[in-house]
Amino acid sequence: MTKTRFKRDATAAIHSAASGLHRAKLIDKKTMREYDELCIEPVPEFDARAIARIRKSVNVSQSVFAAYLNTTPSTVRQWEQGDKRPSGIAARLLQLVQKHGLAVFS
Known part of the structure; x- marks a missing residue:
């Protein structure tokens, strides 16, 4: 939870x-x-550029990033193209990665 x-x-x-x-x-x-x-703090919103910037800042591919976020590479690709937007737990995970990097998952 x-x-x-x-x-x-x-x-x-x-x-x-x-x-x-x-x-x-x-x-x-x-x-x-x-x-x-x-x-309650609202769930953050990330646009396509911000998601790509976060992923690139931790220097991983879309496939690796997807594995860390427990989603599919296709979903990450859609986020980065602006076809879909992360919500709920995915947005919170992106917020954590943005703030702490992938070390947050260690």
């Missing part, structure tokens, strides 16, 4: 309290979604 990325420590505490209220059925789903938007 991936760790939720909060904007600040304080928002983590606020979100935790709101989650407890939601579990106790004291706030509804709509309100909980509003807390999610306020507290």
Whole structure:
């Protein structure tokens, strides 16, 4: 399970309290979604150039990069051509590789 990325420590505490209220059925789903938007860091977006730049910065082929990201070379190629965009966990993994390189997988 991936760790939720909060904007600040304080928002983590606020979100935790709101989650407890939601579990106790004291706030509804709509309100909980509003807390999610306020507290949780949005998933990053990467365009085709940024993805290619990240891959090239770690000096690997599309096939090797795909293996690290647990996807297919075809998907990486589509990302780099702008035909598809990574979302969710793939975008978070790209964010980690951008920040820490492939050492993050060691």
